[in-house]
Amino acid sequence: MKFGKRMITALVLTSACLTMPVQAQPVPLDSVVAIANDGVILRSELDRKVALISAQLQARGTALPAINVLQRQVLEQMIIENLQVQVGKGQGIRISDEMLNRNIERIAERNNMTLSQFRDALVAEGNSYEQARQEIGQNMLLQQIQQSNIGRRINVSEQEVANYLNSADGQKRNQADYQLSHILIAVPPRANPERIQQAEKEARKIYQQLKGGADFAALATAHSNASNALSGGDLGWRKRNAMPEVLSKAMRDLGKGDISQPIRNSSGFHIIKVRDKRGGVVQLVNQAQVSHILIKPSEIRNPAQSKRLIERLYNRIVDSNEDFATLAKEYSDDPTSGSEGGDLGWVQNGQMVPAFEDVMNNTRTGSISRPFESRFGWHIMYVSDRRQQDMGEEMQANQARAVIRKRKFNEELSNWLRELRSQAFIDIKN
Secondary structure: OOOOOOOOOOOOOOOOOOOOHHHOOOOOOOOEEEEEOOEEEEHHHHHHHHHHHHHHHHHOOOOOOOHHHHHHHHHHHHHHHHHHHHHHHHOOOOOOHHHHHHHHHHHHHHOOOOHHHHHHHHHHOOOOHHHHHHHHHHHHHHHHHHHHHHHOOOOOOHHHHHHHHHOOOOOOOOOOEEEEEEEEEEOOOOOOHHHHHHHHHHHHHHHHHHHOOOOHHHHHHHHOOOOOHHHOOEEEEEEHHHOOHHHHHHHOOOOOOOEOOOEEEOOEEEEEEEEEEEOOOOOOEEEEEEEEEEEOOEOOEOHHHHHHHHHHHHHHHHOOOOOHHHHHHHHOOOHHHHOOOOEEEEEOOOOOOHHHHHHHHOOOOOEEOOOEEEOOEEEEEEEEEEEEEOOHHHHHHHHHHHHHHHHHHHHHHHHHHHHHHHHOOEEEOO
16 A cells, blocks of 8 residues: 555644624534445545545546546445445454554555654645544455455365366466456346346447547546446456456456456456556465464453453463463364464465464564464464475465465455345435
């Protein structure tokens, strides 16, 4: 996440002068613009989000659509996000201040800044640090909700892995990476032929505009029904075989700067642009030999009690030299590793949740980490050894499994969001 010019709108400062009550000026009341199940979206929230998205698009040099079009796109995004947050709340998914702070620190580091410098840079550009913090926290929450709900819908069989490894894609060791942009003209489930023809006609009209030199990001912002529409349709860097199969096939003949014709699948009509392309190389993998103790909140132990317990266990290991494996067997709430003294074996990036991998990568060999929190609960980690390993056939199988899961994840996420939207009570006010 890079912050350029005016990436977050400046705060609107208001002031009022107190006089006699009879002379007080009327204050306009906020209004409801949409209801989504139990959630309410206010006019002030929509206006703030529209201003934020406008500033981000302008900072990227993307032409803004008409204000009513932008408002409609932003409101639809807010409705979908609101529905997801309601699901996450019911499941007890949350982002702690500690997790949010660590993520903001990583963002600052990627921008070659300290946290203080990052905050000062935002303020110097007229932006609100608190608003940036809120946006980052919201994105983290949505990612965790999606991972939790989509992951359980995906199963990758050993036969699927074998089939992939035997395919032409699986046998290529050096897969190219594509920097992609994407427009989706969605088709509802069980749509009638007229609705399908209408969507195809719209997609082909957009394609012709793109071939005539129209700005892809601007058209994506104004017309795309995909969840990344307000980022100009940016998909980032993707391997071709990590895309849904029908899109992967269409990308085979696309070079840098090329735009695909509309591609039909179950979601609707897709248009893909290859903004850049680079070759990929398989490298040796850095691994850490890791053990952990996990303490999860439960019906008999709330989050605060869980944190106190993990801190007591940490002190018993560090101050009293008690055995890590013995305590893991007695206390860990991870049933698989707990019985093995907390042993997780050799672990590499991409296998664990980001919070776990961040601590693993920053804990010295032979050291115990301080207690830290992930979406699973509170952990203490012991990193006993490190190595560089050529994974060979095992790595190929893991990569194949990850590619299949990612492909299924993207498809299932789109399906899940459509289900949420179609099953929800939505009331958009005029």
